[in-house]
Amino acid sequence: MKIYTKTGDKGQTSLIGARADKDDLRIETYGTIDEANSFIGKAVTELEEEKFSDILRDLEAIQHELFDCGGDLAVVTKVRNYKLTEEPITILEARIDELMEEGPALERFILPGGTPAAATLHIARTVARRAERQMVSLMKQHDDVPVIVQKYLNRLSDYLFAAARVVNARSGVSDIEYIRGAKVFHTDKESK
Amino acid sequence: MKIYTKTGDKGQTSLIGARADKDDLRIETYGTIDEANSFIGKAVTELEEEKFSDILRDLEAIQHELFDCGGDLAVVTKVRNYKLTEEPITILEARIDELMEEGPALERFILPGGTPAAATLHIARTVARRAERQMVSLMKQHDDVPVIVQKYLNRLSDYLFAAARVVNARSGVSDIEYIRGAKVFHTDKESK
Amino acid sequence: MKIYTKTGDKGQTSLIGARADKDDLRIETYGTIDEANSFIGKAVTELEEEKFSDILRDLEAIQHELFDCGGDLAVVTKVRNYKLTEEPITILEARIDELMEEGPALERFILPGGTPAAATLHIARTVARRAERQMVSLMKQHDDVPVIVQKYLNRLSDYLFAAARVVNARSGVSDIEYIRGAKVFHTDKESK
Ligand code: B12
Ligand code: B12
Ligand code: B12
Ligand SMILES: C[C@H]1O[C@@H](n2cnc3c(N)ncnc32)[C@H](O)[C@@H]1O
Ligand SMILES: C[C@H]1O[C@@H](n2cnc3c(N)ncnc32)[C@H](O)[C@@H]1O
Ligand SMILES: C[C@H]1O[C@@H](n2cnc3c(N)ncnc32)[C@H](O)[C@@H]1O
Ligand SMILES: [Mg+2]
Ligand SMILES: [Mg+2]
Ligand SMILES: [Mg+2]
Numbered sequence: 001m002k003i004y005t006k007t008g009d010k011g012q013t014s015l016i017g018a019r020a021d022k023d024d025l026r027i028e029t030y031g032t033i034d035e036a037n038s039f040i041g042k043a044v045t046e047l048e049e050e051k052f053s054d055i056l057r058d059l060e061a062i063q064h065e066l067f068d069c070g071g072d073l074a075v076v077t078k079v080r081n082y083k084l085t086e087e088p089i090t091i092l093e094a095r096i097d098e099l100m101e102e103g104p105a106l107e108r109f110i111l112p113g114g115t116p117a118a119a120t121l122h123i124a125r126t127v128a129r130r131a132e133r134q135m136v137s138l139m140k141q142h143d144d145v146p147v148i149v150q151k152y153l154n155r156l157s158d159y160l161f162a163a164a165r166v167v168n169a170r171s172g173v174s175d176i177e178y179i180r181g182a183k184v185f186h187t188d189k190e191s192k
Numbered sequence: 193m194k195i196y197t198k199t200g201d202k203g204q205t206s207l208i209g210a211r212a213d214k215d216d217l218r219i220e221t222y223g224t225i226d227e228a229n230s231f232i233g234k235a236v237t238e239l240e241e242e243k244f245s246d247i248l249r250d251l252e253a254i255q256h257e258l259f260d261c262g263g264d265l266a267v268v269t270k271v272r273n274y275k276l277t278e279e280p281i282t283i284l285e286a287r288i289d290e291l292m293e294e295g296p297a298l299e300r301f302i303l304p305g306g307t308p309a310a311a312t313l314h315i316a317r318t319v320a321r322r323a324e325r326q327m328v329s330l331m332k333q334h335d336d337v338p339v340i341v342q343k344y345l346n347r348l349s350d351y352l353f354a355a356a357r358v359v360n361a362r363s364g365v366s367d368i369e370y371i372r373g374a375k376v377f378h379t380d381k382e383s384k
Numbered sequence: 385m386k387i388y389t390k391t392g393d394k395g396q397t398s399l400i401g402a403r404a405d406k407d408d409l410r411i412e413t414y415g416t417i418d419e420a421n422s423f424i425g426k427a428v429t430e431l432e433e434e435k436f437s438d439i440l441r442d443l444e445a446i447q448h449e450l451f452d453c454g455g456d457l458a459v460v461t462k463v464r465n466y467k468l469t470e471e472p473i474t475i476l477e478a479r480i481d482e483l484m485e486e487g488p489a490l491e492r493f494i495l496p497g498g499t500p501a502a503a504t505l506h507i508a509r510t511v512a513r514r515a516e517r518q519m520v521s522l523m524k525q526h527d528d529v530p531v532i533v534q535k536y537l538n539r540l541s542d543y544l545f546a547a548a549r550v551v552n553a554r555s556g557v558s559d560i561e562y563i564r565g566a567k568v569f570h571t572d573k574e575s576k
Binding site for chain 3: 194196201215226230231232233234256
Binding site for chain 3: 093096097100106109111113114115116119120122123125126127129130132133134136137139140150151154155158161162176178180181185186187
C-alpha cells in the first residue's frame with residue numbers, strides 16, 4: 001500500500017465530502033488537534049503504569065476522543081453523524097475535580113515543568129489551547145461546525161493542567177510558584 | 193563573536209537579498225521548518241544506532257534537506273540557485289515504500305505514540321504538516337517561491353508516519369488502532 | 385476549587401481589565417509564550433544539576449520572566465505596571481557572550497540536536513521565535529503593547545541557541561554542520 005497518494009502535491013486535499021485548500025482553517029484546526037494528540041502520546045511513554053494507571057487510562061480515552069474531534073471537523077457532507085458527545089466532557093470534569101482534590105492547594109501560577117511527564121503534559125496543555133483558539137476562529141468562519149469540540153478542548157487543557165500537578169505530586173516533586181505573581185486562583189465562591 | 197546583532201529588535205529582519213517584517217509569511221514558513229527540524233533532531237537522540245541505523249541515516253539527510261528548504265525560501269534575489277531538487281523526494285518515496293512494507297498491515301488510523309522515539313516522530317510529522325500548510329499559503333501569496341518545497345514537506349510527513357510505525361514494530365510495541373474509526377487506508381487499486 | 389469555570393465555553397475569555405475573543409492576537413501571543421515556557425520546563429528536566437547548574441539557574445529565571453511577559457501582555461487597564469524591564473535582557477546578553485565564548489567556534493549553521501537537552505533547547509528556541517513573530521504582528525495591531533517583550537524574545541532565542549551549543553560541548557557531543565551551507569556567522573567587524 002502506498003500511503004503517499006501525491007494527490008496533495010498541488011496544495012489541495014480531501015475532506016470527508018469535498019476537497020479544500022490545505023491551508024483551510026478547518027484543516028489547520030484538525031492538524032493542530034493531531035499535534036496535541038501526538039504530545040499526549042509522548043506523555044504516555046513517560047508515565048509508569050503502576051503509579052499512574054488512572055491517568056494513563058484517561059489519556060488513552062482522550063486520544064480516541066481527539067480523533068472523534070478531528071473526524072467531526074473533517075465532515076462536510078449534508079448528513080453528519082458527529083462522534084463527539086457531551087459524555088466525555090462530563091467525564092473529564094469529574095476527573096479534573098478528583099485530580100485537583102488530590103493535588104496540593106493552588107493559589108498562584110506554577111512554572112510548567114517538574115518531572116519529564118508533567119513537563120510534556122504542560123506542553124500538550126498549551127497545544128490543546130492553540131487548537132482551541134483555532135477552533136474559535138473556525139466557529140466565526142462557519143456556523144455549521146460542531147461547537148462542542150471547543151468545549152471539549154477547553155476542558156482538556158484544564159485536565160492536562162490538573163494531571164501535570166498530580167504527576168508531580170505523586171512523584172514527590174513540588175511545583176515552583178511564579179514569584180512575581182499574585183494569588184490568581186480563586187475558589188468557587190470568590191470567582192466571578 | 194556576538195550572535196545577537198540587535199538588528200531585529202524593531203521587528204524587521206534580513207532575508208537573502210532584502211529585509212522583511214519578522215511576521216512575513218516567508219519567515220513564518222522557514223521558522224516552522226526550523227521547528228520541524230528541531231523535533232527531528234530530538235527523535236535522533238531517542239533512536240539506538242544498532243537497531244535504527246537506516247532511519248538515523250534518513251533523518252540526518254532530512255535535517256540537511258530542511259536547511260535546503262529554508263535557505264531556498266529565504267532567497268529573494270533576482271538570480272536564484274535553489275538547493276532542493278527532485279532527488280531527495282524520490283529517495284523519500286523509495287524509503288516510505290520500504291518502511292511501509294516492513295511495518296505491519298495498516299487499515300485504520302493509529303494513536304500517535306508507542307515508544308518515545310515513535311512518539312517524537314509523530315510530533316515531527318504534525319509539525320512538518322503545519323509547515324506544509326504555511327507553504328501552501330505562501331504559494332498563494334507569491335508565485336515566485338520554490339513550490340517543490342511543498343511537495344517535499346508533503347512526502348516528509350508520510351515518511352515520518354512510516355518511520356514511526358517501523359520504530360514501534362522493531363521495538364515490539366503494537367500501535368493502538370483508533371476504535372471508532374472505519375477502514376480509512378486503501379490499497380492502490382481501491383484508492384481514487 | 386474548580387479550575388474549569390466554563391466561562392470560556394462560548395469562545396470569549398478574560399484579560400486583566402476586559403474580555404476578549406480567544407483567538408485575539410494578544411491571547412495567541414501569550415499562549416505561545418506559555419508554550420515556549422513549557423518547552424523550557426522540559427529542558428530543565430533533562431539537564432543534570434552538577435554539570436549545568438549555571439544554565440539551570442538561567443532557565444528558572446527565564447521561566448519567571450516569561451510569566452512577566454505574558455502578564456504584561458494580558459493587562460489592558462488604563463494604568464499599567466509592567467513587570468518586564470531592560471535588566472533581564474542585559475543579563476541574557478551577558479550570558480550569551482559567556483556561553484558563546486565557552487562553546488566551540490561557529491561559522492556555519494548546525495543541525496539542531498545532539499544531546500536530549502540540547503535538542504529540547506533548540507525546540508524551545510524555535511517556539512520562542514514563533515512567539516516573537518506573533519509579538520511583531522501584535523505590535524502592528526496595537527501601539528500600546530509593551531514592545532520590550534519582542535526584544536526579550538529576540539534575545540531569548542539567541543540565548544537558547546548558545547545554551548544548546550554549550551550543553552553539547554560539555555557533554556562531549558559535537559554539533560553537525562549543515563553541509564551545503566556557506567560560512568554564515570560573522571564576527572563583529574565583518575557583520576553589517
Ligand atoms: C536564512 C537564515 C536562517 C535560516 C536558515 C535557513 C535555512 N537554510 O534553513 C534559519 C531560520 C534556520 C536561521 C537560523 C539561525 N540564524 Co540565521 N540567517 C539566515 C540568513 C537570512 C541567510 C543565511 C544563508 O543561508 N545565507 C546563504 C548563504 C549561502 O549565503 P551567504 O552567506 O551570503 O553566502 C553566499 C555568498 O556570500 C557566497 N559566500 C559565502 N561565504 C563565502 C566564502 C567565500 C570565501 C566566498 C568566495 C564566497 C562566499 O556564497 C554564498 C552562496 O550564495 C542570514 C542573514 C543573511 N542575510 O546572511 C541569517 C544569520 C546567518 N542568522 C543568524 C542567527 C543568529 C541565527 C540563529 C542563531 C538564530 C536563533 N537564535 O535561532 C539560528 C542558528 C540556526 C542553526 N541551527 O545554526 C545571524 C548570525 C549573526 C552573526 N553574528 O553572524 C545572521 C547573520 C542574521 C543576523 N542577525 O544578522 N537563519
Ligand atoms: C480526516 C482525515 C485525517 C485526520 C484524522 C481525522 C480524525 N479522526 O482526527 C488526520 C489529520 C489526523 C489524518 C491523519 C493521517 N492521514 Co488521513 N485522512 C482523513 C480523511 C480526510 C477522512 C478519514 C475519515 O475519518 N473518514 C471517515 C471514515 C469513517 O469514513 P469512511 O472511511 O468514508 O467511512 C465511512 C463509509 O465509507 C463507511 N465505511 C467505511 N468503511 C466501511 C466498511 C464497510 C464494510 C462498510 C459497509 C462501510 C464502510 O462508513 C464510514 C462512516 O461514514 C481521509 C480521506 C478521505 N476523504 O477518506 C484521509 C486519509 C485516510 N488519510 C491518509 C493519510 C496518508 C494520513 C496520514 C498518514 C498523513 C500523515 N502523513 O500524517 C495520517 C495518519 C494518522 C494516524 N495516526 O493514523 C490517506 C491514506 C492513503 C491511503 N493509501 O489509504 C487518506 C485516504 C487521504 C489521501 N491521501 O487520500 N487524516
Ligand atoms: C493572564 C492569565 C494567564 C496567563 C498567565 C500570564 C502570564 N503571567 O504569563 C496564562 C496564559 C499563562 C495562564 C494560564 C493558566 N490560567 Co490563567 N489567567 C490569567 C488572567 C487573565 C490574569 C491573571 C493575572 O496575572 N493577573 C494579574 C494579577 C497580578 O492580578 P490580580 O490577581 O487581579 O491581582 C491584582 C490585584 O487583584 C491585587 N491583588 C491580587 N491578589 C491580592 C491579594 C491581596 C491580599 C490584595 C490586597 C491585593 C491583591 O494585586 C494584583 C496586582 O495588580 C486570569 C483571569 C483574571 N482576569 O484574573 C486567568 C486565571 C487566573 N487563569 C485561570 C486558569 C484556569 C489557568 C490555567 C490552569 C489554564 C490552563 N488550563 O492552562 C493556566 C495555569 C498556568 C500555570 N502555569 O499555573 C483561571 C483560574 C480559575 C480559578 N478557579 O481560579 C483564571 C481566573 C481565568 C478564569 N477561568 O476565570 N493564565
Ligand atoms: C487563563 C487565561 O488564559 C487565557 N486563555 C483562555 N483560553 C485560552 C486559550 N485557548 N489559549 C490561550 N490563552 C487562553 C485567558 O486570558 C484566561 O483568563
Ligand atoms: C489525511 C488527511 O489530512 C488532511 N491533510 C492533508 N495535508 C495536511 C496538512 N498539511 N496538515 C493537516 N492536514 C492535512 C487531509 O484532510 C487528508 O485527507
Ligand atoms: C537568522 C534569520 O532568521 C530569520 N528570523 C529572524 N527572526 C525570526 C523569527 N522570530 N522567526 C523566524 N525567523 C526569524 C531572519 O531571516 C534572520 O536573518
Ligand atoms: Mg480554558
Ligand atoms: Mg500529505
Ligand atoms: Mg533573532
